[in-house]
Amino acid sequence: MKIDYREATVTAGESFQIEKFWHPIIDAWSPLYRDILEPFNFHKYTCPRLPISMGALDAAQFKACPSVLRIPIKYGNSTDIRLPKELFSIKDTLIRILQYDYHINPYFEEFFAHITIDNSLVRAGGTQRFEGFHGDGLQGGKFKQKLVVEHSYIFVDKHPTEVSLQPFFVAHINEDRYNIFKEFDKQVDRKAIYHTRPCHLYLIDPYIVHASPVIHEVTSRTFFRLTMTPTELLMPKNTINPMFDGQNYPARIDVREFTADPDVPVPLDYYGLQR
Numbered sequence: 036m037k038i039d040y041r042e043a044t045v046t047a048g049e050s051f052q053i054e055k056f057w058h059p060i061i062d063a064w065s066p067l068y069r070d071i072l073e074p075f076n077f078h079k080y081t082c083p084r085l086p087i088s089m090g091a092l093d094a095a096q097f098k099a100c101p102s103v104l105r106i107p108i109k110y111g112n113s114t115d116i117r118l119p120k121e122l123f124s125i126k127d128t129l130i131r132i133l134q135y136d137y138h139i140n141p142y143f144e145e146f147f148a149h150i151t152i153d154n155s156l157v158r159a160g161g162t163q164r165f166e167g168f169h170g171d172g173l174q175g176g177k178f179k180q181k182l183v184v185e186h187s188y189i190f191v192d193k194h195p196t197e198v199s200l201q202p203f204f205v206a207h208i209n210e211d212r213y214n215i216f217k218e219f220d221k222q223v224d225r226k227a228i229y230h231t232r233p234c235h236l237y238l239i240d241p242y243i244v245h246a247s248p249v250i251h252e253v254t255s256r257t258f259f260r261l262t263m264t265p266t267e268l269l270m271p272k273n274t275i276n277p278m279f280d281g282q283n284y285p286a287r288i289d290v291r292e293f294t295a296d297p298d299v300p301v302p303l304d305y306y307g308l309q310r
């Protein structure tokens with residue numbers, strides 16, 4: 036299902052700073068905390084990891100917002116957050132998440148922060164978000180030089196995100212030629228899917244292979260994502276934040292229009308394995 040990109044208009048609100056505090060690190064053993072500091076690497080899909088549950092949140096604060104798509108609230112090299120008026124209901128939650136990120140992410144100041152909120156009706160048999168298994172922030176053929184990965188904090192009120200915790204073998208695939216997400220769909224064991232918990236916040240990295248579930252009855256669903264990223268997400272459909280100058284998103288062709296469905300057998304010996 037294609038995501039319905041409604042064009043929201045938001046108005047100038049409030050600017051505030053994020054201060055640095057020591058935090059206890061939730062699931063500090065997770066490889067995520069190391070991997071979000073390193074450039075993207077396809078080999079890491081062989082090491083599955085759990086999304087990090089950061090506890091329950093009240094869905095009403097997100098439902099009170101208009102749907103926005105990848106709206107920037109922080110630019111790089113700054114700790115200044117610029118929050119449009121229409122998003123004030125999530126201010127306290129946002130501060131809590133950003134303070135946590137400041138503690139775990141040494142690139143916090145350099146990074147950009149974008150927010151997506153999707154309050155929408157999902158049709159029966161459809162998915163609210165991107166269909167199929169994928170990683171948020173997978174750097175494919177578009178990234179000739181891999182950057183430090185992005186990471187996201189996500190929340191869903193019901194029919195929560197599906198997560199696969201199996202190894203995926205994709206490092207041998209030519210990323211310029213093939214759609215890696217389609218390879219996840221090919222390899223995924225659908226009998227071994229876990230579900231995140233509704234109304235909980237999760238920290239994810241690009242190596243957490245997940246999908247928006249197919250919902251069988253018409254459902255209103257709320258999705259939130261805060262993405263911390265080393266470069267601005269330059270997508271033409273982004274919601275404009277009037278509190279920043281210079282938001283200019285040139286029209287573009289999606290990289291997936293140039294890639295084919297992979298038809299490459301997995302060379303297990305490449306991974307030091309055999310059946």
Ligand SMILES: [Fe+2]
Nearest residue numbers: 165169170171
């Ligand atoms: Fe996703």
